[in-house]
Amino acid sequence: MEACSVSRILSFGHFGLTTLPKLLALSPCSLQKFREGSQRMPTDENLLPELQKFRGGSPRMPTETMLPELPQDVLMDIFALLEIPDLVRAASVCSSWRSACTSLRSHPELYRRAQTPCLLYTSESAGDNVACLYSLAEKRVYNVTPPDPPIRSRYLIGSSHGWLVTADDKSELHLVNAITAQQIALPSPTTLDSVEPIFDNAGSIVNYEVWQAPHDPDLDTEMLGRRIIRYAPPDELRNHIYRRAFIFPDPSTGSYIVVLNHSPGRQLSFARVGDRNWTLLPPGWDYEQCIYMDDLLYASTKSGRIDAFDLASPTVTRNIISDEIDYGGGRHRKHFYLVQGPGGGLLEVWRKAEIVDAGYEEPIFKTEKILLHKIDIAAKALVKINGLHDHVLFLGCSQSQCLSAEEYPQLKANCVSFTDDVMWGQQYQRRGHQ
Numbered sequence: 001m002e003a004c005s006v007s008r009i010l011s012f013g014h015f016g017l018t019t020l021p022k023l024l025a026l027s028p029c030s031l032q033k034f035r036e037g038s039q040r041m042p043t044d045e046n047l048l049p050e051l052q053k054f055r056g057g058s059p060r061m062p063t064e065t066m067l068p069e070l071p072q073d074v075l076m077d078i079f080a081l082l083e084i085p086d087l088v089r090a091a092s093v094c095s096s097w098r099s100a101c102t103s104l105r106s107h108p109e110l111y112r113r114a115q116t117p118c119l120l121y122t123s124e125s126a127g128d129n130v131a132c133l134y135s136l137a138e139k140r141v142y143n144v145t146p147p148d149p150p151i152r153s154r155y156l157i158g159s160s161h162g163w164l165v166t167a168d169d170k171s172e173l174h175l176v177n178a179i180t181a182q183q184i185a186l187p188s189p190t191t192l193d194s195v196e197p198i199f200d201n202a203g204s205i206v207n208y209e210v211w212q213a214p215h216d217p218d219l220d221t222e223m224l225g226r227r228i229i230r231y232a233p234p235d236e237l238r239n240h241i242y243r244r245a246f247i248f249p250d251p252s253t254g255s256y257i258v259v260l261n262h263s264p265g266r267q268l269s270f271a272r273v274g275d276r277n278w279t280l281l282p283p284g285w286d287y288e289q290c291i292y293m294d295d296l297l298y299a300s301t302k303s304g305r306i307d308a309f310d311l312a313s314p315t316v317t318r319n320i321i322s323d324e325i326d327y328g329g330g331r332h333r334k335h336f337y338l339v340q341g342p343g344g345g346l347l348e349v350w351r352k353a354e355i356v357d358a359g360y361e362e363p364i365f366k367t368e369k370i371l372l373h374k375i376d377i378a379a380k381a382l383v384k385i386n387g388l389h390d391h392v393l394f395l396g397c398s399q400s401q402c403l404s405a406e407e408y409p410q411l412k413a414n415c416v417s418f419t420d421d422v423m424w425g426q427q428y429q430r431r432g433h434q
Contacts, residue, residue: 075100080110083137084118084179105180116408117394117401117417120159120178128152131178137410146178155238158245158258160399165245165258171208171237175247175258175273184273186258189237191277194264198231208237212264244397248292252312259290259297268299270311281309282318289400291338293346300336300348306375322348322380337400342391346375347402348382349395351418370416388414395419 070078079090079100091101104110119134126132126143128150133142149168158165164176165186173186190197194211212230232240243261250257255273262269265285269278286301297309303324309316334350341347349372353365370393373382392411394401396419405413 069096072096072100072103076104076110079104083115083135085135085138085142088179115162116410117403120156120164122152124152133178137408144178145181146176147181147183151178155242157242158247158398160247161249161256163247163256165247167238167242170234171241173242173245173260175256186273187271187275187278189241192241192260192262192269193280194262194267195237195241205234208232208234210237210240210263212240246290246292246399248297248399251295257292257297257311259292259299261287261290266302270297279316281316284318288336289338291340291346291399293340293344298338298346300338302336304334304336304348304350306338306348308377320380321377322375322382335395337395339393339400339402341374341402342404346377347385348373348375349393349400351395367418388416390414393417 075097079087079097082090087101087104091098116135116137118136121132121134122130123132129145129148129152130143131146131151133144134140135142146164151166154166154168156164156166162177162179164178166174166176168174171189173189175184175186176182189195189208190205196209197205198207198209200206208231210230210232230240241263243263243266245261246259248257248259249255250272253272257270257272259268259270260278261267266287267283267285268281268287268290270281271278281297281299284299284301284307286303287299288302290297290299292298292311295310295312297311298306298321299309300306301324304322305324306321308319308321334352337349337351339347339349349370351367352369352371353367355365372385372388374385375381376383388402390405390413392403392405392408392413393416394403395416398419403411405411
């Protein structure tokens with residue numbers, strides 16, 4: 001098995017051609033021609049050329065017109081129901097279909113439903129520029145080429161809603177869409193409170209002064225007040241500062257909010273797409289997971305405390321939703337995940353893991369149990385839930401999700417899919433151990 005440098009469960013939440021014939025009222029004969037004739041849908045081996053056409057090349061024109069002419073708004077309504085591979089295939093059929101798909105790409109708010117999660121990874125054999133997407137819906141791998149710099153030279157610190165958050169070899173952060181090849185620069189790390197650039201005589205950054213928290217497992221408040229300084233060149237800053245990132249749609253702007261978990265002490269800062277600076281949230285430490293619901297950002301710590309922040313307020317304040325949980329220590333560890341549950345409620349998921357190999361650099365954990373709790377925000381209490389019933393959970397470093405197995409019949413109900421997100425320094429991020 002190949003070692004992968006990047007691995008992530010990725011949700012393309014704002015993008016099966018199996019329903020398209022019925023919606024278009026295609027005859028069995030024309031459908032067969034569509035599948036086997038000049039308009040044959042591409043396989044995983046030739047999806048990449050079709051993707052280039054979808055991004056802006058000339059579409060392949062069929063030798064005969066077999067499909068009904070439909071208004072662009074009707075086509076967009078139909079294509080908004082497609083999984084990404086089917087959307088790319090549809091864009092290669094004719095100029096009219098490609099135009100509708102391109103319009104959807106420019107207006108992600110028009111997509112009808114979230115996509116089935118995919119597993120994103122890279123491998124040495126595929127090349128430095130290629131990302132591999134394993135489709136859970138089709139159980140097959142597709143190769144795509146994100147924009148430069150090469151994906152294998154970047155650190156991947158977050159993914160959701162079709163976007164990756166990457167740190168390049170100068171430790172600059174970008175939002176990257178591997179399907180559409182869009183790339184958006186995020187604020188410079190120099191705007192983080194814990195980072196100061198050091199310039200040479202020519203005005204180029206040659207080093208960063210980084211405030212690091214003491215290596216205290218309890219993150220004592222008095223010790224955190226002491227500034228511990230270390231120095232890192234631009235290509236190494238990402239080793240010391242970035243932990244993970246979360247991407248959320250921003251209804252107020254129609255764009256996205258990025259929340260960055262960073263050193264010292266796993267603090268949180270946020271920025272909206274287009275902002276010039278990161279904004280540090282009120283003092284809080286040891287955060288692991290975030291979710292954005294009903295205009296509030298909820299963040300959970302390693303000890304299970306849940307805080308809420310109103311990012312729309314002129315002055316962002318912290319409101320404690322639930323207190324820390326004493327679950328013991330020893331060879332056991334709990335990871336806490338925040339998930340939007342059925343009906344829009346907030347769930348906290350506990351994942352209990354035991355150390356099975358206590359190697360110094362990379363301890364190996366085995367997941368023993370998954371526990372579910374519904375968060376009663378008014379009472380500031382947790383209510384235990386006995387099962388997922390007709391839903392499925394996806395847990396890991398990316399945005400955690402709870403999906404309906406009825407809406408996603410290819411997923412198995414009452415099951416949990418997870419990646420190993422025990423983080424022991426940024427070596428984890430480079431090697432993609434999940």
